[in-house]
Amino acid sequence: MKRDVGGMGENLLGVWTDQIGITANRSLNKDAAGWDFILEWPINDTDSKEKFKIPFDKSPSPLKCVLQIKSTDSSKGSISVKMTNWFHLVHHPLPTFFLVLEFAGQNDCQNAYLVHVGPELIGKVQKKLRDLCVQDPNFTLSKKTMQLKGKAEERLKSLDGEGLQAAIVANVGTDFDAYVRDKQELVTKVGYEDSGGLMNVTINLPKDVDPDRHIIDFDLGIVNQLEIKGGTLFDDRFGSKLAQSELEEGSKLEIVCEPIGPGEISVTNEELRKSVRLACQVFVPSAFGHLLPKEKIRARFSHRFVECIVSLFGKQREVSLNMKFPEPNDRVLIRELHGLSALVLLIGEANERSNKITLSTKLNNERVGSGEIKIDQKLSPTAIKWANLVERAWTIARYFEMDSDLSLSAHDLSQHEGPMLTMSGFLDYQRRDFKLTFWTHESSSLQGMECCIPVVAMTNLGEKIVGMAAGLIGTINLTGEKKEDEIQCEVVTNDVRIVDQYVGDDAVEALAESEGMKERVIEKYKDMDIIELDL
Numbered sequence: 110m111k112r113d114v115g116g117m118g119e120n121l122l123g124v125w126t127d128q129i130g131i132t133a134n135r136s137l138n139k140d141a142a143g144w145d146f147i148l149e150w151p152i153n154d155t156d157s158k159e160k161f162k163i164p165f166d167k168s169p170s171p172l173k174c175v176l177q178i179k180s181t182d183s184s185k186g187s188i189s190v191k192m193t194n195w196f197h198l199v200h201h202p203l204p205t206f207f208l209v210l211e212f213a214g215q216n217d218c219q220n221a222y223l224v225h226v227g228p229e230l231i232g233k234v235q236k237k238l239r240d241l242c243v244q245d246p247n248f249t250l251s252k253k254t255m256q257l258k259g260k261a262e263e264r265l266k267s268l269d270g271e272g273l274q275a276a277i278v279a280n281v282g283t284d285f286d287a288y289v290r291d292k293q294e295l296v297t298k299v300g301y302e303d304s305g306g307l308m309n310v311t312i313n314l315p316k317d318v319d320p321d322r323h324i325i326d327f328d329l330g331i332v333n334q335l336e337i338k339g340g341t342l343f344d345d346r347f348g349s350k351l352a353q354s355e356l357e358e359g360s361k362l363e364i365v366c367e368p369i370g371p372g373e374i375s376v377t378n379e380e381l382r383k384s385v386r387l388a389c390q391v392f393v394p395s396a397f398g399h400l401l402p403k404e405k406i407r408a409r410f411s412h413r414f415v416e417c418i419v420s421l422f423g424k425q426r427e428v429s430l431n432m433k434f435p436e437p438n439d440r441v442l443i444r445e446l447h448g449l450s451a452l453v454l455l456i457g458e459a460n461e462r463s464n465k466i467t468l469s470t471k472l473n474n475e476r477v478g479s480g481e482i483k484i485d486q487k488l489s490p491t492a493i494k495w496a497n498l499v500e501r502a503w504t505i506a507r508y509f510e511m512d513s514d515l516s517l518s519a520h521d522l523s524q525h526e527g528p529m530l531t532m533s534g535f536l537d538y539q540r541r542d543f544k545l546t547f548w549t550h551e552s553s554s555l556q557g558m559e560c561c562i563p564v565v566a567m568t569n570l571g572e573k574i575v576g577m578a579a580g581l582i583g584t585i586n587l588t589g590e591k592k593e594d595e596i597q598c599e600v601v602t603n604d605v606r607i608v609d610q611y612v613g614d615d616a617v618e619a620l621a622e623s624e625g626m627k628e629r630v631i632e633k634y635k636d637m638d639i640i641e642l643d644l
Contacts, residue, residue, distance in 0.1 A: 118180030118210040121218055122146065128270030133176075144175045144198060144205065148277075172285050174204040174277055179257065184213040184220065187258035192241075193251045195234045198226045199296060202289055204281050208273070209259045218268055222259025223276040231292075232299045236347045239300065243349045300346040310340030310356060321405045328394035329409040329418075330366035337362050366392050372410050373471040374417045376430070376482075378455055380464045385452045387412045391472045393421075408477065410470050413441075414449040419470050419478030428468050428480040434492065440516040443499070443506050450499035457488045457496070498522040501533035505570060508536050509612060515571045528568035535566070535579045535605050542603050543581050546588075547642055548595040555585045555598060560638040562600060563630035565623045567611070574619040576611035578626035580634050600640070608633055 126133040126148065134147045150172040175198065179188050188209065198205040207224040224230075237255055241248050265272040281288050313336040314320055326332040340356040356362075368390035377384040392409040394401075403422045410417040414434065420427040432449065435441050459466050469479035502522060506512040522529070534543065545562060549555070560583060567576040583602030590597035609626045613619055631639055 114180045114182055114212055115178070117212065117216075118178045118208075118218075119145070121210065122176070122178060122208065125270040125273050129274050131270075131274075144177045144194075144201070146176045146178070147173060147203070148176055149173050170285050172278070172281065174206060174281065175201050176206050176208055178208045178210065180210045180212065182212050182214050184211045187256040189254045190257045191251060192234075192237070192253040192255060195226075195255055196238070196250065199231050199234045202293060204277070204288060204292070206277065206280075207257055207259075209257070221265040221268055221272070222263045223265060223273065223280075224257060224259055224263055225280040227280060228295060228299075231295055235296070235299055239346050239349050239351075242351060304345035304348065309343070310362065311338040312336065312362070313338050321401050324397050324401065325394055325405060325407055327362075328364070328366075328397045329392050329407065330364075331409065331416075331418075333363065335362040336360075364396055367395075368392055368411075369395075370473050372473075374410050374412060374415060374430075375469045375471070376452055376455060377467045377469075378459045378464050379467060380462070381455075381458065383455050383458075385448070385455050387415055387448045387452070389415070389417070391470075408470070408472070412448065413445055415452065417468065417470060421477065426478060426480055428478060428482050430468055430482055434495070435519065437519045440518045440521075443503055443512055443515045443517055446499045446517065447503045450496035450503070453488060453492055453496035454500065457493050460488065495519055495522065498526060498529065501529045502570070504533045504536050505529065505568075505575065509570070509573075509575050509610075511570060511573070511575075517571060521569065521571075525568040528566040531564065531566040532568060532575075532577050535577055535607055542601070543583075543605070544599060544601045545581065545583075545642060546597065546599045547640065548592070548597055550595055555638075556587045558585045558638050559583070560585055560600060560640050561630070561634035562640050562642055563627050563634075564642075565627045565630075567619055567623050572614060574611075574613050574616065576619060576623055576626065577607060578609040578623075578630050580606045580608060580630045582606060582634070582637070585638075585640075606634075 122133060130151065132149045132151075134149065136145055136147075152168075152171050177194065177198065179190075181188065190207075198207075205226040207222075207226070209222040209224060210218050211220040211222075213219045226234075234255065241250075241253060263276075265276055314323055323332060324335075327335050337356050337360040338358050342353045342356065343350040344353050370391055372389050372391035374387045374389055375384060376387075389410045389412040392411060394406060398406055404420075406421045407427060408419050408421055410419065414432060416431045416433075418427060418429045432452065434449070435446070456466065458464075466482055467479065468482045470477055499517075499522065502517060503512065506515050562581040562583070563578070564581055565576065565578045567574060581600065581602055582604040583600040585598050585600055588597045588599055608630045611619065611622050611626065613622070631641075
């Protein structure tokens, strides 16, 4: 009578699992499932409560794995395994293994190998499946096989439960949950390392465009779509292509551009020795760039409000810059607006003085392009005024330590222009020249008298109301102008002494506080002639 080597192998597994106290759950339909047993390790109460001090809601999952037993009376050669079994073991979310038991004609197992269906075999199986699909799209999976053979390093160190457990743990590692996540990712991504989606398309290009330039602009995300005349999409895995779908005429081709790393745009007015640096993301052609002449390749340095295009190769390098402005009611972080406003003011001043502007770009701290540029955009007085207001708001925000998360719109800036100009003048030494003119009934004895003009400025800054009180210290000068019984006086000073400040979020409270702040200025400089003006 022929002996049942398969039954002997399954009985031996039962002995081994009993030795180490784990559960072997038999498959009810192993032909359909592709495996014989699921091995389950128990929850270790001692480890969770005492050794590692980990609460049960955060405890790692206990180890589980899938096992298919291959028992043989031979000790040489390989075992033929159906591709259906390989498919199930590769796609099962748990760790999967073949346990090869060699009885070699004896009643006791002579050798045992634990073959891990891990990264190497998963890649091999997925490639085999792809090759079969390419060779014959109508093949029958259950009629195809792939060989299995245990390697010397996969041999169990001991023919018992301890030897089996040690081999399983060595392959799975200490983090079972991470293993499961990594396996699913590997099954999906293996074979696509150097390939992915391919297409063969005919494109309708607009009239009067340079085809190469238009394709590069599309690859950089400057052109949003390409119109397709026809074509085919392919899936390229392990270097083998399979047609996925046909593209109809009139379809739109779009790609998602991903930056290759951080970069920097630096714009300099060398004659004025002023420079503005903007952090940005760098894009290079990744889909079609390798198909076009090297001298046509350009890079895109992208800031939220500034776009810079730089040629990477060739004798005549293109360097261009384009700016865009937020919509009037768009609230934007002040630190992002500050970069744009500084650039606008630099370019505006350079244009006014006919100075040269140079631009350089960096990728990962390495310079990749530079040159003199001409700004085709005409900066309107409105744009210059906006940029000046942003700079004033930036000065105030930094003083009140609100520059990290403050958001403002162009509408906010124009609505509070007056108090912002006054308050920033208190803070900026380059803008501290105040000239105040007033009329008085006093006599000429005012000439040369030192005085203090108390000034309070309150403004909304994002969600807060901020205020500042200062004394403008100066000398009265009679201008000689008269009207009826009044004479004109002026005070010109850059001696600004900040006395008090306010931060709050209640308008009524802010109004009351402004009066108190003004009184504190008057009290501080009561020994001087106090001139109160309605500013």
